[in-house]
Amino acid sequence: MPTRLLLCTLFGGLLLVNACRSDHDWDTNSTPYEPVYNADPSTKHVRFLPPRSTVNGGNLYTSGDYVLEEEKDSGLHVISYQDAVHPKKLAFISVPGFRAAAIKGDYLYVSNYDDLVTIRLNGFGNMQEAGRISQAWHLNDYPPFTGVLFVCADSTKGTIVAWKLSEDLSGTSAKCRR
Incomplete structure (x- = not known):
């Protein structure tokens, strides 16, 4: 037992010495x-734009008959699946510095660089920013x-x-x- 303790202590000491630069x-x-x-203050503006093609797609989020598809670093595509055989892109939510999104109830939460933006999903034809927490994270x-x-x-x-x-x-x- 003392040999095992000595070896562990020696190994731990070597790790610490190696970690120091x-x-x-x-x-x-x-x-x-x-x-x-x-x-530029416009960097913090969320805009609702016409649909566009997906270049660098990511995760999918659902809300009713709609799917939101991540576009890495730029925002979310809004896709209608009311007719599941013929999905249709409806809009693009431009979010500079976009990293993550979540949906809870009728609200979409997105990252806009270091801000947290809340968007009310009261019909995808009439989306609007509902709130913002500046510098929500570091x-x-x-x-x-x-x-x-x-x-x-x-x-x-x-x-x-x-x-x-x-x-x-x-x-x-x-x-x-x-």
């Missing part, structure tokens, strides 16, 4: 990432990669909509790392 372990010569901001203020340097996020510049390789090849503006 010193400043010398980071490649400061690599090109850092920088956030791409959008401060968006990641770091790139979706590990072991990289990046320019620290600044929420005063707007909503982060993407990450790109920095034009500052020396990395002097990169003060953060992940």
